[in-house]
Amino acid sequence: MAPEAFYLPVLFLRILSYTEQSLNLKIKESPGTLMKKRKVCVLLILIVVFVLAVGWKRTDPEVRRTSGKAIAENIAGQGMLGLVEQSVEHPKAALTFDDGPGQYTEELLDCLEENNAHATFFMLGKNVSAYPEAPKRMLELGCEIGSHSWDHTQLTTIDLDAVAKQFSDTDDALIQACGQAASVARAPYGDGNSDIYNTVNKPFFMWSLDTEDWKLLDADADYSAVMNGDLTDGTIILMHDIHEPSVKAALRLIPDLIAQGYKLVTVSEMAEAKNVTLQNACYVDFWPSTLSNGGVPGYQGGSDAAASTDGTDGTSDASADSSDGSTDSSDGSGDYSDGSSDDGSYDDGSSDDGSYDDGSSDDSEDYSDDSVDYGDGTE
Secondary structure (H helix, E strand, O other), rough: OOOOHHHHHHHHHHEEEHHHHHHOOOOOOOOOEEEEEEEEHHHHHHHHHHHHHHHHHOOOOHHHHHHHHHHHHHOOOHHHHHHHHOOOOEEEEEEEOOOOOOOHHHHHHHHHHHHOOOOOOEEHHHHHHHOOOOHHHHHHHOOOEOOOOOOOOOOOHHOOHHHHHHHHHHHHHHHHHOOOOOOOEEHHHOOOHHHHHHHOOOOOOOOOOOOOOOOOEEEEEEEEHHOOOOOOEEEEEEEEEOOHHHHHHHHHHHHHHHOOOOEEEOOOHHHOOEOOOOOOOOEOOHOOOOOOOOOOOOOOOOOOOOOOOOOOOOOOOOOOOOOOOOOOOOOOOOOOOOOOOOOOOEOOOEOOOOOOOOHHHHHHHHOHHHHHHHHHHHO
16 A cells, blocks of 8 residues: 555544544533534544545545645644554665766765665775765765775686785775775676675675666666566665766656655665575575575565565566575576676677776676576576
8 A cells, every 4th residue: 555545544533533622622512412413523524534535546646645744744743644654564675876986976865865765885996985975975874885896897707815805905995985894795797606705705785676777878768677677675776876867867766766655775774674684695686575485595584575475576587496595597698787798798799898888997787697606606
């Protein structure tokens, strides 16, 4: 049920309370007359509420949400409204942003602050050094800082000592900028394995909704990719805060997702809400079906996740289905979602030289989860 549906009962209860108080003041009325008046008032209230509900149903959802909340706050009071909203369990989504910080990150943080929303930022160490104020503000807003390596090197092409240095150097930059190392990590291109996860000693996160914003570079298309994608409770959304169209799309997405009832959380907040103890493993989503199928490492059972396993929550056959967190590749091809292959070449014949689309660095890390090692040695 949409959150705005809870505002009408709040209004009804408050109106009924006012009516009751008014009738009780009529101390000179006989008990029989008072009872008749009470019944008439209740009947009139029910008729008014019915008429309002019919018109309310035909009103635009966003208008219902904003106007209904404002009316409820004025009539019912902030206290009663707060109690009602606390009783509503919101679906959760985790917005994640890779490759920053960059010149558009501050604008994105402004939007998160205005909407009391959280996100996770998987940052490159070399960019942290260029924008040292961004990580500090992220933490102040309740966002989560993650590591995406130092310079976006594909981790499976270097030895484990070099992998460790990629992330330790990034942690050093983060500690210098905000006093805290990254709590979570994401492998460039999504290309990792159990040895890498244990070497870095952090939980790694993939994604379940890839906007491909690095390729689209179109705010409307980025927005549509989320709103028309596999968006459901427990979804992890991949975007990049180094591209202006991506941030412009996020400025629309954040309030609109909240208007749809979603609570925007960090990946660690998502794990806690779903009763998952994070491990040195890889996480793709926190969908109810994946949780119930044993596809999320560290899942303790219970949580606020519904026990839906029939695919109605937006999951597909590509979701994890084994207790060790591994996924089953539908085609076994190992293709990257950005059009690259595991030999570093792209469909257009170019090779991955570590450069970004904007000439700064390579943000095309989107890698389908077919070839990811989830900690059990399988790919």
